[in-house]
Amino acid sequence: MKAVSARVTAGLNLGATMIASDNSGAKVVRLVAVKRGKGKKGKQMCAKMADWVKVSVKKGVPDMKGKVFDAVIIRQKKSYQRLNGERIAFEDNAVAILKDDKGNPKGTQIKGPIAREVLERWPQVAKIASIVY
Numbered sequence: 001m002k003a004v005s006a007r008v009t010a011g012l013n014l015g016a017t018m019i020a021s022d023n024s025g026a027k028v029v030r031l032v033a034v035k036r037g038k039g040k041k042g043k044q045m046c047a048k049m050a051d052w053v054k055v056s057v058k059k060g061v062p063d064m065k066g067k068v069f070d071a072v073i074i075r076q077k078k079s080y081q082r083l084n085g086e087r088i089a090f091e092d093n094a095v096a097i098l099k100d101d102k103g104n105p106k107g108t109q110i111k112g113p114i115a116r117e118v119l120e121r122w123p124q125v126a127k128i129a130s131i132v133y
Contacts, residue, residue, distance in 0.1 A: 001036055001052065001121060002120060002121050004049070004050050004117040004120055004121055005082070005083055005117070005120060006049075006080055006081065006082045006083060006088075006117050007080060007081045007082075007083070008048040008049045008050070008080040008117065009048065009078050009079065009080045009081075010046035010047065010048045010078075011046075011047075011048060011049075011076045011077060011078025011080070011093075012031055012046060012047040012048070012073065012076060012078075012093060013031070013044065013046055013047075014031055014032065014033070014034075014044055014045060014046075015030060015031060016030070016031045016047075016093065017029070017030055017031075017058070017093075018030075018031065018055070018073075018092075018093040018094055018095050019092055019093065019094045019095075020055075020057075020060065020071075020094070020095055020096075020097055021074060021075070021094040021095065021096060021110050021111050021112055022096045022097060022105060022106065022107030022108075022109065022110050022111070022128070023107040023108060023109055023111075024064075024097040024105075024106040024107040025060050025061040025063075025064045026055075026057045026059075026060035026061075026064050026069070026097055027059040027060045028057075028058045028059040028060070029055040029056060029057050029058060029069075029071065029095060029097075030055060030056045030058050031047060031053055031054075031055055032053075032054040032055060032056050032068060033045070033053065033054040034046070034047045034051055034052075034053050034054075035051075035052040035053060035054060035070070036052060037051065047073055048073070048076065048080070049073055049074075049075075049076050049080060049115050049117050049118065050072065050073060050074075050115065050117045050118045050120070050121045050122065051072070051073050052070065052071075052072060052098075053070070053071050053072070053073060053095070054068055054069070054070060054071070055068070055069055055070075055071045055095060055097070056068050057069065069097050069098070069106070070097070070098040070101070071095040071096060071097045071098060072095060072096050072098060072103070072118065072121075072122050072125055073093070073094075073095050073118075074094050074095060074096050074110065074114040074115065074118050074125065074129075075090035075092060075093060075094040075112070075113070075114065075115065076089075076090060076093050077089060077090060077091070077092065077093055082116075088115065088133075090113070090115075094112065096110055096114075096125050098125075102124075103122050103123075103124050103125065104124050105124060105125050105128055107128065108128060109128050109130070110125070110128055110129040110130065111130070112130070112131070113129070113130075113131040113132065113133040114126060114129045114131070114132055114133070115132075115133060116132055116133065118132075119132050
């Protein structure tokens with residue numbers, strides 16, 4: 001996975017509830033696992049901005065409920081610092097659901113802004129976003 005140009009603070013623990021910000025059919029999801037994350041033995045994994053994660057759908061269309069999907073974190077409440085010194089924090093935690101391992105999104109549009117770090121690592125997801133902040 002490509003590196004992001006920011007010192008992103010890990011702000012989401014396993015079990016965190018997030019909003020699915022795309023129009024894939026899911027509304028509320030729960031963080032299940034962090035894919036390709038670096039961790040320490042005996043320590044629980046944390047996720048951060050632009051990470052590839054596994055999520056379980058808690059609310060949404062009935063055929064998606066309870067299923068597990070890959071997703072990308074596009075917003076996080078916990079502030080993080082960019083290399084130019086500015087600190088960024090969003091008002092909610094949100095993900096975009098992926099349909100395959102190549103990073104193609106399941107939905108066709110994303111509601112709300114996404115971070116610039118997501119654009120660097122996941123260009124296909126950023127392509128369907130309305131605002132890149």
